[in-house]
Amino acid sequence: xxxxxxxxxxxxxxxxxxxxxxxxxxxxxxxxxxxxxxxxxxxxxxxxxxxxxxxxxxxxxxxxxxxxxxxxxxxxxxxxxxxxxxxxxxxxxxxxxxxxxxxxxxxxxxxxxxxxxxxxxxxxxxxxxxxxxxxxxxxxxxxxxxxxxxxxxxxxxxxxxxxxxxxxxxxxxxxxxxxxxxxxxxxxxxxxxxxxxxxxxxxxxxxxxxxxxxxxxxxxxxxxxxxxxxxxxxxxxxxxxxxxxxxxxxxxxxxxxxxxxxxxxxxxxxxxxxxxxxxxxxxxxxxxxxxxxxxxxxxxxxxxxxxxxxxxxxxxxxxxxxxxxxxxxxxxxxxxxxxxxxxxxxxxxxxxxxxxxxxxxxxxxxxxxxxxxxxxxxxxxxxxxxxxxxxxxxxxxxxxxxxxxxxxxxxxxxxxxxxxxxxxxxxxxxxxxxxxxxxxxxxxxxxxxxxxxxxxxxxxxxxxxxxxxxxxxxxxxxxxxxxxxxxxxxxxxxxxx
Amino acid sequence: xxxxxxxxxxxxxxxxxxxxxxxxxxxxxxxxxxxxxxxxxxxxxxxxxxxxxxxxxxxxxxxxxxxxxxxxxxxxxxxxxxxxxxxxxxxxxxxxxxxxxxxxx
Ligand SMILES: Cc1cc2nc3c(=O)[nH]c(=O)nc-3n(C[C@H](O)[C@H](O)[C@H](O)COP(=O)(O)OP(=O)(O)OC[C@H]3O[C@@H](n4cnc5c(N)ncnc54)[C@H](O)[C@@H]3O)c2cc1C
Numbered sequence: 001x002x003x004x005x006x007x008x009x010x011x012x013x014x015x016x017x018x019x020x021x022x023x024x025x026x027x028x029x030x031x032x033x034x035x036x037x038x039x040x041x042x043x044x045x046x047x048x049x050x051x052x053x054x055x056x057x058x059x060x061x062x063x064x065x066x067x068x069x070x071x072x073x074x075x076x077x078x079x080x081x082x083x084x085x086x087x088x089x090x091x092x093x094x095x096x097x098x099x100x101x102x103x104x105x106x107x108x109x110x111x112x113x114x115x116x117x118x119x120x121x122x123x124x125x126x127x128x129x130x131x132x133x134x135x136x137x138x139x140x141x142x143x144x145x146x147x148x149x150x151x152x153x154x155x156x157x158x159x160x161x162x163x164x165x166x167x168x169x170x171x172x173x174x175x176x177x178x179x180x181x182x183x184x185x186x187x188x189x190x191x192x193x194x195x196x197x198x199x200x201x202x203x204x205x206x207x208x209x210x211x212x213x214x215x216x217x218x219x220x221x222x223x224x225x226x227x228x229x230x231x232x233x234x235x236x237x238x239x240x241x242x243x244x245x246x247x248x249x250x251x252x253x254x255x256x257x258x259x260x261x262x263x264x265x266x267x268x269x270x271x272x273x274x275x276x277x278x279x280x281x282x283x284x285x286x287x288x289x290x291x292x293x294x295x296x297x298x299x300x301x302x303x304x305x306x307x308x309x310x311x312x313x314x315x316x317x318x319x320x321x322x323x324x325x326x327x328x329x330x331x332x333x334x335x336x337x338x339x340x341x342x343x344x345x346x347x348x349x350x351x352x353x354x355x356x357x358x359x360x361x362x363x364x365x366x367x368x369x370x371x372x373x374x375x376x377x378x379x380x381x382x383x384x385x386x387x388x389x390x391x392x393x394x395x396x397x398x399x400x401x402x403x404x405x406x407x408x409x410x411x412x413x414x415x416x417x418x419x420x421x422x423x424x425x426x427x428x429x430x431x432x433x434x435x436x437x438x439x440x441x442x443x444x445x446x447x448x449x450x451x452x453x454x455x456x457x458x459x460x461x462x463x464x465x466x467x468x469x470x471x472x473x474x475x476x477x478x479x480x481x482x483x484x485x486x487x488x489x490x491x492x493x494x495x496x497x
Numbered sequence: 498x499x500x501x502x503x504x505x506x507x508x509x510x511x512x513x514x515x516x517x518x519x520x521x522x523x524x525x526x527x528x529x530x531x532x533x534x535x536x537x538x539x540x541x542x543x544x545x546x547x548x549x550x551x552x553x554x555x556x557x558x559x560x561x562x563x564x565x566x567x568x569x570x571x572x573x574x575x576x577x578x579x580x581x582x583x584x585x586x587x588x589x590x591x592x593x594x595x596x597x598x599x600x601x602x
Contacts, residue, residue: 152562152564190584194599216583218563218574218578218585220574220575232574232575232578233575233578233582233583262564262565262568262569263564291559291599470549470552470553470569471552471555471556472552473548473549473551473552474552475523475524476522476523477523478506478520478521478522478523478525478526479518479520479521480506480507480508480521481500481506481507481509481521483507483509485507488500488501488502488507489499489500489501489502490502491502492501492502492503492510492514492533493499493501493510493512493513494514494533495515495587495591495597497534497535497583497584497587497588497591
């Protein structure tokens, strides 16, 4: 009997436990899930709390509801993985041996890694206590300068800071106080978003809403006395209310185990999610190094590929199924509207339409009411379908149907195939039929597991001992392009700096 | 993908102008690229950073982010901004003949 240990009972861990349990009997595969507590949070809900759209009871449920029978749920802090001995050591002194390990412990917001950012007046909405505190601050805010600030990529749900900005704009307009509020979006990127076309469209939406963009801002610290964000090149942005999305890094145990990179992310194959160092470790969800969004939708699509590969893995064969980086993100744009981004490794988000049965056609990179409804319906889909490993009304391979392509693209453009898949996965009902009782317990604010370090660039504590040292520099003899000489442009192309 | 002439050599670049082939860059190309990026003189300090970026790239197939250059390379972040003013991550990558570091998605 194979022993599988899944670290983390969040989105990806719960999903994969359900899928594997449904596919393999307990006497073939023993499954253990480890998480520190019994509170499963619907994290996308954190976004809505500060603007009063959600209440807390919609966000937290007991993990036990979603972990299937025949799967052992161990509630303990993970202290360390000994990959050589194939064992996990828990904070309470217990140890678990495994044949296969799935790391699904995600990433967590770490304001303590930016000097000044863990001050109580610096807000964010990346965990429940902070989201609730921000809700209060928003209520009390009567006017002035609201700064929405992104510390650095990658963060989970990279569109969430933009969404919050749009929702805040709508929130103050609805309260007729928008004129008294100046909104500035401060980002280390050179535009509103990482991908060019989405960045252009979103930038336009900022202009329409009178939201100012402050790009290329690499924050050094928050000066909470002067109420200013300070960058490494000494730019200062004053604020009255600061919402600063912290660095998102993997948990400290990853670093202690020598499994992580400089952000405590576990390096993994882009297509199979297998650890690059340890063939019996897989990384699902946000905790790995996939070059795509850290999002529930990605967790879902990549778990599907993991499941398809599992029999090959067990047989010791090469893994034939390849994840394409497919992500789709609903973006709330305020006033009951939303938009949808759909992309993968090779294709950036385009404008166009996206067929979503039951909710109707969705507008890609454009605002519509159906997009907003889909985002709200997603909570139901999350609890009832996604976590439980039931099929969703999306396809795992991204398809290009309905997209207006403006450049390079990769994906499935086969209409019949796409429609076929959609037919097989009927749309979920739109009413919340049977809602499990939410757990009433309030999770306490978690202390970061490493002490705050003073001065210098902040990175997770363990970067020094983690994955792969940098080899020595060796000069090379350059080769020229083999392009047809008649096609060579006489002048260089110089990027915008 | 276009091919352009830089320093008299045929070099493959992307639409934005970043080199696409690791093997087409050498140390003679760097001062020319630095000039295009508005970095006048490549000092020893600049070279240390560029060499770190070049050495770090092949195994990871990914250009080090500013944060990685600081934390793993051991460079001071403020110093990086002084050496490559304005957009250090973009300038460093360009001069080292590497792809623009992904902001990820
Ligand atoms: C504000 C916000 C909005 C979002 N909006 C969307 C959205 O609209 N759409 C979307 O698709 N995604 C969204 N996401 C992202 C989505 O929530 C995550 O991508 C998803 O939850 C990742 O799943 P995961 O399993 O990797 O990690 P998680 O679900 O975070 O689970 C990790 C688990 O590991 C446990 N853990 C970590 N360290 C330890 C330890 N040392 N010991 C024991 N247990 C540990 C944690 O308790 C947690 O339960 C949003 C996220 C945020 C914060």
